[in-house]
Amino acid sequence: MFDQVDWQQVWIATQETLFMVGISTFFTALLGIPLGVLLVITDRGHLWENAAIQRVLGLIVNIFRAVPFIVLVLFLFPVAEFILGTSLGPAAATIPLIAGAAPFYARMVETAIREIDRGVIEASQAMGASKFTIVRKVLIPEALPAIVSGLTVTCVSLISFSAMAGVVGGGGLGDAAFRFGFQSFNDQMLIVCGVLLVVLVQIVQGIGDLISKRLDKR
Amino acid sequence: MIQVKKVSKVFPAQGKGESVTALKDVSLEIERGDIFGIIGHSGAGKSTLLRMLNGLEKPTTGSVIIDGKEISKLKDKELRLARQKIGMIFQHFHLLWSRTVRENVAFPLEVAGVPKSEIQRKVDQLLERVGLQDRADAYPSQLSGGQKQRVGIARALANDPDVLLCDEATSALDPETTASILQLLQEINRETGITLVLITHEMSVVRSICNKIAVMEAGEIVEIGEVEEIFNHAKHPVTRKFLQQEINEEAKDLGKCLTVTISKQSDWNNLISIAQTYQVSIQIVGGEIQATTDKHTISFRLLGEPANVNKAIDEILSQANKMEVIERV
Numbered sequence: 001m002f003d004q005v006d007w008q009q010v011w012i013a014t015q016e017t018l019f020m021v022g023i024s025t026f027f028t029a030l031l032g033i034p035l036g037v038l039l040v041i042t043d044r045g046h047l048w049e050n051a052a053i054q055r056v057l058g059l060i061v062n063i064f065r066a067v068p069f070i071v072l073v074l075f076l077f078p079v080a081e082f083i084l085g086t087s088l089g090p091a092a093a094t095i096p097l098i099a100g101a102a103p104f105y106a107r108m109v110e111t112a113i114r115e116i117d118r119g120v121i122e123a124s125q126a127m128g129a130s131k132f133t134i135v136r137k138v139l140i141p142e143a144l145p146a147i148v149s150g151l152t153v154t155c156v157s158l159i160s161f162s163a164m165a166g167v168v169g170g171g172g173l174g175d176a177a178f179r180f181g182f183q184s185f186n187d188q189m190l191i192v193c194g195v196l197l198v199v200l201v202q203i204v205q206g207i208g209d210l211i212s213k214r215l216d217k218r
Numbered sequence: 219m220i221q222v223k224k225v226s227k228v229f230p231a232q233g234k235g236e237s238v239t240a241l242k243d244v245s246l247e248i249e250r251g252d253i254f255g256i257i258g259h260s261g262a263g264k265s266t267l268l269r270m271l272n273g274l275e276k277p278t279t280g281s282v283i284i285d286g287k288e289i290s291k292l293k294d295k296e297l298r299l300a301r302q303k304i305g306m307i308f309q310h311f312h313l314l315w316s317r318t319v320r321e322n323v324a325f326p327l328e329v330a331g332v333p334k335s336e337i338q339r340k341v342d343q344l345l346e347r348v349g350l351q352d353r354a355d356a357y358p359s360q361l362s363g364g365q366k367q368r369v370g371i372a373r374a375l376a377n378d379p380d381v382l383l384c385d386e387a388t389s390a391l392d393p394e395t396t397a398s399i400l401q402l403l404q405e406i407n408r409e410t411g412i413t414l415v416l417i418t419h420e421m422s423v424v425r426s427i428c429n430k431i432a433v434m435e436a437g438e439i440v441e442i443g444e445v446e447e448i449f450n451h452a453k454h455p456v457t458r459k460f461l462q463q464e465i466n467e468e469a470k471d472l473g474k475c476l477t478v479t480i481s482k483q484s485d486w487n488n489l490i491s492i493a494q495t496y497q498v499s500i501q502i503v504g505g506e507i508q509a510t511t512d513k514h515t516i517s518f519r520l521l522g523e524p525a526n527v528n529k530a531i532d533e534i535l536s537q538a539n540k541m542e543v544i545e546r547v
């Protein structure tokens with residue numbers, strides 16, 4: 001039935017997508033979680049009150065959130081070139097993906113951590129815990145269910161963004177759907193790549209929900 | 219043991235609001251092994267005062283000294299070490315949702331850098347002490363309020379503190395659970411000689427376990443001393459009000475009860491004749507004599523046939539012009 005599908009190409013495209021999404025999700029978490037924590041604890045009357053840092057970080061996050069993703073991609077080509085030596089391929093595409101997703105995710109982490117009862121933080125201080133201990137053993141574990149569900153949402157957006165980034169040179173399922181499907185008048189290829197993206201989203205959402213639910217002890 | 223010297227606290231104005239003076243020139247001394255009660259209405263400054271004792275709040279002026287160390291002057295690291303020896307429990311427990319009972323109690327030990335094997339042993343011991351050994355692997359969300367507070371107590375005692383601060387520790391609990399938590403605190407005080415400082419707005423809590431008491435109002439200590447002394451010779455109106463409130467609370471438990479003001483002997487005779495008419499007896503549950511105004515309040519309940527009791531109460535209420543009925547419960 002799918003006689004016009006080049007499964008070899010589909011497989012390569014799938015691997016590229018998984019690579020882009022995997023790497024960019026990882027770095028989004030790596031940047032977004034500390035950024036989100038900092039946005040909270042530098043707040044007035046919080047663990048590490050620091051108006052200057054708070055303002056600068058808030059500004060950076062908002063700028064990156066305001067810039068449309070496609071502009072970010074074009075804008076960050078030279079950055080990818082500088083870091084990776086190339087502005088093409090899945091690796092290069094991760095740079096704008098991370099830049100686009102990390103600030104969004106940082107805000108989600110911020111919200112998750114703000115949900116924690118101030119009394120719990122105060123109780124930890126009363127037990128003699130240091131700021132670092134409070135972040136590591138109180139703020140992050142207590143907010144973990146929301147941090148994970150935020151990452152799930154972010155990962156799903158990264159899948160759809162990666163399809164876009166793919167078209168401008170990143171490869172992956174989005175690129176395959178566009179070039180080998182749409183542009184080559186190969187509907188079957190278009191459908192297969194589209195369905196695979198949907199399946200990927202479903203799997204990510206399912207696993208994310210499961211983990212988040214497991215972690216939630218409230 | 220604990221000395222609070224001329225402490226004032228002003229919270230600076232935020233935005234358009236005015237600055238708040240939460241404490242005004244407060245001084246007090248707490249001795250080792252005391253169970254020291256601080257009573258006052260909401261907003262009187264009790265929590266602010268308590269939080270001074272472990273440095274969660276810094277005095278604007280004055281000093282707080284515990285065991286010779288001036289808490290209000292300690293540097294970050296020293297303060298954290300000092301706090302490990304000052305336990306604290308809260309009205310809303312403030313446990314970590316993400317940790318089991320065992321892990322919650324282990325938290326302060328982890329903070330203090332106690333080795334793992336030792337933590338295990340110590341946590342078992344603490345859980346047994348508060349009677350929660352069989353709930354060790356439950357999460358706080360699976361516990362009742364009383365159990366949560368027991369976890370809070372075990373956690374607060376983990377590093378063998380010299381002082382335990384209790385901020386309305388029983389205010390979210392029902393009377394029975396309150397009694398059991400107070401009993402636990404008292405036992406721990408007797409066993410370990412730990413100094414307890416507890417905040418409450420209920421005189422019954424003070425009566426059941428405290429040996430000393432400070433009454434606070436609008437950021438000031440208005441009365442302070444031994445519990446017996448204060449209970450028998452309360453001078454300040456706020457203290458009296460708290461005592462009266464306790465009587466009313468108790469009366470509630472006893473059934474139909476009235477509190478009336480009596481100013482003349484004839485009022486009293488009148489009361490007795492009503493009781494005789496309806497064949498009920500008067501059981502006095504409390505009272506207060508005010509030498510200055512000649513107005514005495516007594517709280518009593520009427521015992522007898524329910525129908526007669528109701529008629530007698532109606533009769534007394536109808537004579538409210540003679541006897542001022544303050545409260546009908």
Ligand SMILES: Nc1ncnc2c1ncn2[C@@H]1O[C@H](COP(=O)(O)OP(=O)(O)O)[C@@H](O)[C@H]1O
Nearest residue numbers: 229238240258259260261262263264265266267
């Ligand atoms: N962090 C704060 N900032 C501003 N005002 C505060 C702060 N903490 C307490 N207050 C004010 O100080 C007063 C005393 O509060 P508190 O000590 O909590 O009273 P209590 O525990 O007796 O109810 C209140 O008027 C309260 O609004």
Ligand SMILES: [Mg+2]
Nearest residue numbers: 264265266386
């Ligand atoms: Mg309070």
